[in-house]
Each structure stands twice: as structure tokens, then as C-alpha cells.
Amino acid sequence: MTDTLHAPSVSACPACVAGDAAIDRAARAPLPDARLVLSVPGAHCAACIATIERDLEAMKGIQSVRLNLTMKRLSVQADAGIEPGALIERLSRLGYDAHELDPGTLSMTETDRQGRDLLMRLGVAGFAMMNIMLLSVAVWSGAADATRDLFHLISALIAIPTVAFSGQPFFRSAAKSMRAGRLGMDVPISLALVLTVAISLYETLQSGKHAYFEAAVMLTFFLLAGRYLDYRARAAARSAAQELAALEVPRAIRLDGDGREATVPVAELAVGDLVLVRPGGRVPVDGVVTKGQSEIDRSLLTGETLPAFAGEGSVLSAGEVNLTGPLTVRVTAAGRDSSLHRMADLVANAEAARTKYTTLAERAALAYAPTIPILSLGAFFAWMYISGGDLRLSVNIAIATLIITCPCALGLAVPAVVTAASGKLFRKGLLIKDGTALERLAEVDTVVFDKTGTLTLGAPVPTNLEDHPEPAASAALALAEASSHPLAMALAGALRARGLRPEKLEALQEVPGYGVEGRWQGQLVRLGRAGWVGAEPVASTAAYLVIADERRAFTFTDQLRPGAGALVAALKREGKAVWLISGDVPAAVADMATRLGIADWQAEALPEDKAAKIASLHEAGHKVLMVGDGLNDTVALSAAHVSISPASALDAARAASDMVLLGRDISLIEDALRVARLSTRRIRENFWQSGLYNAIFVPVALVGWCTPLFAAAVMSLSSITVSLNALRLK
Amino acid sequence: MEVLGILIPVSLGLGLLGLLGFWWTLKKGMYDDPEGDSRRILRDDYDDHPKS
Structure with missing residues (x-):
């Protein structure tokens, strides 16, 4: 506990399941004054600036705070040991979603x-x-x-x-x-x-x-x-x-021969090393559990919503999250051979297979670039012939032609529109990573969704609280508050919100991998897995409660991401094909598909299956937009024509996608599709406009009527009309 | 026409002054957050003690 006293600011984040690990990290590696950069997509007004800056400046250990409203980015100068998690927690209490950015x-x-x-x-x-x-x-x-x-x-x-x-x-x-x-x-x-x-x-x-x-x-x-x-x-x-890179540090805790813990870069781990994975930590390598019991969250890798049990002999893959108890893992594959690395190879293959997209601007430049010198050379020779060898006159006319044909408006045609469009989408909360993504997005006719974390928030919500009498619910609350398991935390939050108070329990203890137990009025009470409490498992995700011989199930559902229903409905209205492809079990996927009205779905899909599905859709001539967040989606994200991932996604998924959704509302994708179509239309209009201007004024220059005044007027006129057309983007 | 002898240097000087001003604002990072600055002006927190 002395650590806690030394570094109270670190544990200021109550929801931080990695609290202990964080303290260790902070205490072991004293950082110099930290400059933290956070993305705050929700900030939009003067009041936001005032609220955020005032509140954070009042926080202990914070030296200065500045919110950049244009970039929606918060720069914080803080004392050593201030963790971004604490700031994110504080911001979320103010009502702003925030993500840590890599202050590279x-x-x-x-x-x-x-x-x-x-x-x-x-x-x-x-x-x-x-x-x-x-x-x-x-x-x-x-x-x-x-x-x-x-x-x-x-x-x-x-x-x-x-x-x-x-x-x-x-x-x-x-x-x-x-x-x-x-x-x-x-x-x-x-x-x-x-x-x-x-x-x-x-x-x-x-x-x-x-x-x-x-x-x-x-x-x-x-x-x-x-x-x-x-x-x-x-x-x-x-x-x-x-x-948006690397939220987690690529480090692992290695247990050396004498039982000492050493924090080492993941790259230094070798097969056979023992690695300690604390609750809340991500498994850094592929390995086998040698000690400890816990539950493992595989949702980012496989899309499964239910945590899986892990005990001695369980096989873990890099990227999974350890939930309840500390685990000692023997490394079976590290670096090149790990499943993470194999995934990266698959992503590289998919990216190589994706045909290079030729943008509208490139196509226009290809057609237009040679005509400029050809036209002015032509003008020069023609006038040499007409004027009987008047070099000065011919050169002057050739220069006037060169100026008129020079693609002033053409140079502005695409960037002006892309800037207007991406600025517009950014203000709404969509970050466009790739300049050509808008053009590609405009061509999309099929949308493929991942389930967990994409169409849902990846956080469980209790569904049948009213079925349970108050004493049982209060006992469950007391048990749930003793655990940091996601189901327990969701249950505790929901019961508290209903105004319940926890019962007084004795001998409260968490049994990692199984659940929580305690004594209430002399009876043994347990909250946890069906087998452990002796209950019949129900079909949906549930936590089971036993009081004496009375068994109850608290069922959960994964909460839909705001706007998911509206988005799917809108996409279908526009005649786009919608697919749901998930790694989760068929029952859960089918349930989600019926809730959203998606006819085409596929369950238990491996990463390769997802990519293969997208490849087959491409072969059938469809342009696919992939929306996904997990490690199991990265291959599909890089194989798709264009891809979007939420900011809560794993960094590998965000890196593989063309756009990142900063807020929680997924219906923005509908807006993005509309803006993409509009901006492609504006770009085409701009090309036509500059083509028209050339068609009219090049002959004027060719016959030698183009004065410097004329050239200047025409040049600014065309550039301004093109820019104004771009600003018309609503 | 002698007036040109004054006016031309003056116009060039003013242009140069403008350019220097632009260079200074650029160095000071005044184009980093146009949106935020336009809202910040409405806050009265720092009326007496401007924050850099």
C-alpha cells in the first residue's frame, strides 16, 4: 500500500482495473515531466474550452492545459506520473470522450x-x-x-x-x-x-x-x-x-529465475521465458498458462463477447486481455512466430493484393499534362510560320498559351474539395486518414460490419434486473462490487443506478476464473459461472447467483452502438447490400442480425474467412466498405475497397483502416457516404469547369489576343470559381 | 512624376512590412488553432491577465 501513498494521482481513476500495474509502472520508471496529448472529438464550443481547461487545471499535478479546437486535441503539461487514464476518466465525467494520442x-x-x-x-x-x-x-x-x-x-x-x-x-x-x-x-x-x-x-x-x-x-x-x-x-x-498508434506499451513483465520481475520489451522475450500477466493487462505473447486462474477476454481477437476461462494448461494468444487473476505464462511463440505477427503477414498480403487506386486527379493529370507543352509549342511554330519568322512575337504567344493552359484551377480542383469535405466530416467526428478514401467511399455498394465493438459498444448491459427481488439483487450488488470482471462491473453499475444499496456480506472473496463468493446471514452466496454456482446455463450471456439453494441468472446483452439501427436502415434504403460477419457464436450473431434487420450474416468467421468473404465480394464486382474494430478484422479491413474503424478499436485495426470514427455514434458513416458522393461530384464539376475555361480561352491565347491583364483575370476567375464550388459542399 | 520616387519605396516597404508581420504570426503559431482562437476571444477569464 505504500506505493499507493507515494503515487496517489495514478490511482485517481477508480475504473482503472490496471490500477496496481499502473502504480508499479509509474513507481519503477520515473518519467520526466510528461506532455500528454489527447484527442477530444466532442469539443466544439467556447464553453467546451472553458470547462475542460478549468477542470483539468484544477487537477493535482497538472501544469498547463490547452485545447486546440481545430484539431480537437488537448495538450497537457503534467508532472511525472500523471497517467493519461486519469485524464480520460476526468474528461468522461465532464461528458467528453477522449483517446490518448501518441505524443510522438x-x-x-x-x-x-x-x-x-x-x-x-x-x-x-x-x-x-x-x-x-x-x-x-x-x-x-x-x-x-x-x-x-x-x-x-x-x-x-x-x-x-x-x-x-x-x-x-x-x-x-x-x-x-x-x-x-x-x-x-x-x-x-x-x-x-x-x-x-x-x-x-x-x-x-x-x-x-x-x-x-x-x-x-x-x-x-x-x-x-x-x-x-x-x-x-x-x-x-x-x-x-x-x-492513434500504440495505446499499450510493447512491454512485458518477465519472471527471472530467482522470481524477480523485470519489465522488458516484448521483442526481447524468447521461447520458454515465463511472463506475468496482471489482471487488466494484455497478453504480450503466445503461450501456455503455468500458474494462476483467470478469465480471458478474447473479443478483440475473435469477436466472442463471453470471457473464456483460463487455468493451468490453457493456451493464450497475444492480444487477449486478462480479466480477473494474475497469470504466469510460458512463452511458446514470440516475435516472428507469434499469432500477432502471422496476422501482420496476412495484412501485408491483403494490402499487396489490393489494386492500386488511381485517383481522379491522377487520371486528369495523366491526360492533361502532355497537352500543355504540346499546345504552346504548336502555337510557337504556327506563329513562326504565319509571321514569317518573328521570333519575339511567336515566343510571346507561346508564353501566353502556356500561362492560360497551366492548370491553376486543376491544381485546386481536388484539394479544395477534399479539404472542405474532410474538415466537415472531422467536425462531426470522422477522421479521414487517406486522401483518396473519400473517392473510394463514393463507389461503395456493399457494407460489411463486424459485430462486437463495431455495431455494439462491446460492453454488456443487464437485461432482466426487474425479475429479481430486492434482497437478492442487493446481495448480487455486494458481490459484483468486489470484482473487476466486466459483467460484474456492468451489473454493479446498473443495480446502483436503480437505487439499490449493497447488503453487508462477510468473507467476501474473488475466486479468479470463477466468480465472487461471500457469506450473507450465515448462508454461502456466490456470483459467477453457471458450473461454479450449480445453475443451469441459459442461452444468452449471464452471471449466475446462488443464495442457499436459490439460483438466479442475470442475463446480459451487448449494447448496440448509438445509431447502428438507423445506419443499417439507411444503408438498406439506399439499396446497399449489408453483411454482418463475426467471429462470435451463431446464436449471438443471428440475434444481432434480426435486431438490425440484416439478412446476410456469417458467424464463427476466422480472420481469413472474413478476408476471403471480402475477396469473393470484390470478385463479384462489388465495392466493399468494411467496418470493424478487432484484430480479427485487420486483414479484412486492409483487403476491402475502403475501411472504417471506431476509435475504440485496436491500434492494428485503426492503422489498417482508411477512416477512424472518433465518437461513439456509428450513424456518421451514413453522413460520410453522402459527403463522399457529393465531393466526388464536386471534383468532377471542377474538372469540367477548368476544362471549359481552357476550351474557351486557349483559342484566345492561340490567336494572340491574350494580354497580361486578360491572363491574370482569367486565372484568378477560374481559381476562385473552383474554390467556391468546393465550399458549396453541404 | 517625382512623387513616384517616394511612393514606390513606400509601397514596397509596406508590402515588406506585411510579409514580416505574416512571418511573425507564422512563427508564433497563430495559425495552429484558428477555430479555438475565434471562440477563446469570447472568454473573459484572461481579460486582466492574458494567458500566452
Whole structure:
């Protein structure tokens, strides 16, 4: 108990079943001041900021709290030993769901730096554009001769360093694609920027009438804006995987020869080692139980809702959760050979098998990129022929064509829409990890759900409390409160909520793996497994109570995730095929399927079965959206056309999926499908719009009527209409 | 036309000033949480003692 006194803040979380383990961890490895980062998807207003910051700042050991409402992310500077679990508990009491994020600060600042770098280039291009525009307006409104030349010269002075600095992202990527022997979109862009500035400089020195400096800088500005939006969408994608990574530390407690406990990285474990798994801890390796009795929660691996008994000789797989008693496990497979690793291999195979998706933008770029240099080269040769060899005139017309064809609007067409759409979904609580996920989601016609933890919350709820008389229920409450078994905790919570008080029991003790027992008014009372209390097992999940000779069953059901019914109904209304594929027993799956009205279901599915089902649906020409949360879903998630997992999912599942549902409400998926379809339509509209603009104005440039003013006006007009169209996304 | 001799440097200087201002706000991380900042302004907690 002395540990508890030293580190009271750690155990401030009453629901924390791993309390003891947490104290040990904190006491053994003193951390420096901790910076914790939590995702709080529910925060949305000024009052949220005030409530959360004020409440947490009042907490002991917290130095500073800052809620970033844009990222819905809470940064906490805390004393050593403050566990994220305590903060999450406190936030949930305030009414906010929270998840710990990996403060892999290194990678986070890394992406941040890149973003700021792009923003800086964008800013420089913006301010340069404004200044050059001031001078250009003077020229357009009639400045002539020496004044015009002076203004052009000053413009050149601003434009050349600006393009050299701000254009770097394009130059670099163009150089890269040239080296790889491809003609990417950045090659014609870089060509346009460099040629425009060079020719304009030449014209200025020759006292020419037209210089296109503002066009060059404007092109840089608009393209950079597109690039920045694109970057932000991608950065969100990249960091989401890191962000939501590793909730559990990849460490294990190894029992050395003399019985000493040593915390070692899982990678260091070898076959034959003895590992201690405390209640509440995740089994780190595959192994056989050598000592102890407990119950094991396999739901994340297999989808089974019922905890399984584990005693000496039981075989455990990595990823299962130990519930009630400490277990000593002899390692039978570690590292490469463990079932976790085999799963990872399956995931890698599934990912390799998934055909690479060509985005709309890539298809458009592929078709469009070569036409730019071809058109302007064509214009150059045609005018050389028409004008009888007037090099200067021909070059000028070729440059005007290059500027007009340059895909300003095209560069904004996709990022503007994706940014608007993912921002919209993020505010609702859906994190889009992959930039192309929205496009893929729009094509979906079949939705496959996992059961436990996806359509349900994975938490049991008692169903027949009113069947039991008050004294029996009160005795059950007293027994249930002595255990941290999920059924017991659910039962205790529900009975308390009904206003019951626990009876006074004597000799209360938990028998790991079986249940809780005690003496009440001189009689033996037990709450636990059917066999242990001597009751007839009932069909559904239940905890059994025996008082003297009277036996009762408290039945449970897994609570549906909010919005599950509405989502399935909506999907069916839209004519999408809905499947329920679970690793749970047929009875439970069938029950869930009838409750939600899903006709097609499959039970007792192994991870391979789920993936095979998705592969066969793909072969039949369907585009499948997989929604799942367990380790047994990861293969299916990576094999599906597009995939979504809830934030409560195992990190492997979140890493494998394209989108993460931050809140509890699953009906958001319906919204996501709608927004995805809408945004794909907007992207197509944008392509048509920029195509139309080219069809109209390229001929104007080809016949030589395109003045710098005309080019600037057309360029900004098209970029603005494309952005406005993206914002129309409701 | 001599006025140009003053006006051009002034306009360039103002542009540069704007750019410097932008650079400063960027360095200070003022674009990290636009949504939160727009709400935070409505709080009166820190009217007397601004929080950095």
C-alpha cells in the first residue's frame, strides 16, 4: 500500500482495473515531466474550452492545459506520473470522450515544419503578388515608355526572387519526376514559371509592351494554395496513423529465475521465458498458462463477447486481455512466430493484393499534362510560320498559351474539395486518414460490419434486473462490487443506478476464473459461472447467483452502438447490400442480425474467412466498405475497397483502416457516404469547369489576343470559381 | 512624376512590412488553432491577465 501513498494521482481513476500495474509502472520508471496529448472529438464550443481547461487545471499535478479546437486535441503539461487514464476518466465525467494520442512529438513537429514551410512560401508569393499587381495596374491603365519600363523592372526585382523561393516545391518535384522519366504535372508548371519569368525579363530589358511577371507570381500563389491544402489533407492522413498508434506499451513483465520481475520489451522475450500477466493487462505473447486462474477476454481477437476461462494448461494468444487473476505464462511463440505477427503477414498480403487506386486527379493529370507543352509549342511554330519568322512575337504567344493552359484551377480542383469535405466530416467526428478514401467511399455498394465493438459498444448491459427481488439483487450488488470482471462491473453499475444499496456480506472473496463468493446471514452466496454456482446455463450471456439453494441468472446483452439501427436502415434504403460477419457464436450473431434487420450474416468467421468473404465480394464486382474494430478484422479491413474503424478499436485495426470514427455514434458513416458522393461530384464539376475555361480561352491565347491583364483575370476567375464550388459542399 | 520616387519605396516597404508581420504570426503559431482562437476571444477569464 505504500506505493499507493507515494503515487496517489495514478490511482485517481477508480475504473482503472490496471490500477496496481499502473502504480508499479509509474513507481519503477520515473518519467520526466510528461506532455500528454489527447484527442477530444466532442469539443466544439467556447464553453467546451472553458470547462475542460478549468477542470483539468484544477487537477493535482497538472501544469498547463490547452485545447486546440481545430484539431480537437488537448495538450497537457503534467508532472511525472500523471497517467493519461486519469485524464480520460476526468474528461468522461465532464461528458467528453477522449483517446490518448501518441505524443510522438518528433514526427508531429516534423510535419508541422513542412506545413509552415509551405505556408511561408505561400505568404511570400501572396505579398509579392499584391505588390506586383499594384505596379501592373498602373501599366494596364496606361503607363508608357520609361515609367512602364521602370515598373516592369521593379516587378522583375520582386518576381524573380519570389518565384525562385516559392516555386521550389514545384521545381524539386519536377526534377524528381524528370529523373524518373515521367512527365508529371509539375514539369509543365515549372517550365511555365521559369519561361514566363525569363521571357518577361527579356521583354522588360527590350522595353517591350507586355511582361507577365504578375501572371508568374499569381500562378505560383494559386498552385501553392492547392499544394498547401493537399499537404494538409495528407499530413492529417500521415499523422493519424502515428497519432492513434500504440495505446499499450510493447512491454512485458518477465519472471527471472530467482522470481524477480523485470519489465522488458516484448521483442526481447524468447521461447520458454515465463511472463506475468496482471489482471487488466494484455497478453504480450503466445503461450501456455503455468500458474494462476483467470478469465480471458478474447473479443478483440475473435469477436466472442463471453470471457473464456483460463487455468493451468490453457493456451493464450497475444492480444487477449486478462480479466480477473494474475497469470504466469510460458512463452511458446514470440516475435516472428507469434499469432500477432502471422496476422501482420496476412495484412501485408491483403494490402499487396489490393489494386492500386488511381485517383481522379491522377487520371486528369495523366491526360492533361502532355497537352500543355504540346499546345504552346504548336502555337510557337504556327506563329513562326504565319509571321514569317518573328521570333519575339511567336515566343510571346507561346508564353501566353502556356500561362492560360497551366492548370491553376486543376491544381485546386481536388484539394479544395477534399479539404472542405474532410474538415466537415472531422467536425462531426470522422477522421479521414487517406486522401483518396473519400473517392473510394463514393463507389461503395456493399457494407460489411463486424459485430462486437463495431455495431455494439462491446460492453454488456443487464437485461432482466426487474425479475429479481430486492434482497437478492442487493446481495448480487455486494458481490459484483468486489470484482473487476466486466459483467460484474456492468451489473454493479446498473443495480446502483436503480437505487439499490449493497447488503453487508462477510468473507467476501474473488475466486479468479470463477466468480465472487461471500457469506450473507450465515448462508454461502456466490456470483459467477453457471458450473461454479450449480445453475443451469441459459442461452444468452449471464452471471449466475446462488443464495442457499436459490439460483438466479442475470442475463446480459451487448449494447448496440448509438445509431447502428438507423445506419443499417439507411444503408438498406439506399439499396446497399449489408453483411454482418463475426467471429462470435451463431446464436449471438443471428440475434444481432434480426435486431438490425440484416439478412446476410456469417458467424464463427476466422480472420481469413472474413478476408476471403471480402475477396469473393470484390470478385463479384462489388465495392466493399468494411467496418470493424478487432484484430480479427485487420486483414479484412486492409483487403476491402475502403475501411472504417471506431476509435475504440485496436491500434492494428485503426492503422489498417482508411477512416477512424472518433465518437461513439456509428450513424456518421451514413453522413460520410453522402459527403463522399457529393465531393466526388464536386471534383468532377471542377474538372469540367477548368476544362471549359481552357476550351474557351486557349483559342484566345492561340490567336494572340491574350494580354497580361486578360491572363491574370482569367486565372484568378477560374481559381476562385473552383474554390467556391468546393465550399458549396453541404 | 517625382512623387513616384517616394511612393514606390513606400509601397514596397509596406508590402515588406506585411510579409514580416505574416512571418511573425507564422512563427508564433497563430495559425495552429484558428477555430479555438475565434471562440477563446469570447472568454473573459484572461481579460486582466492574458494567458500566452
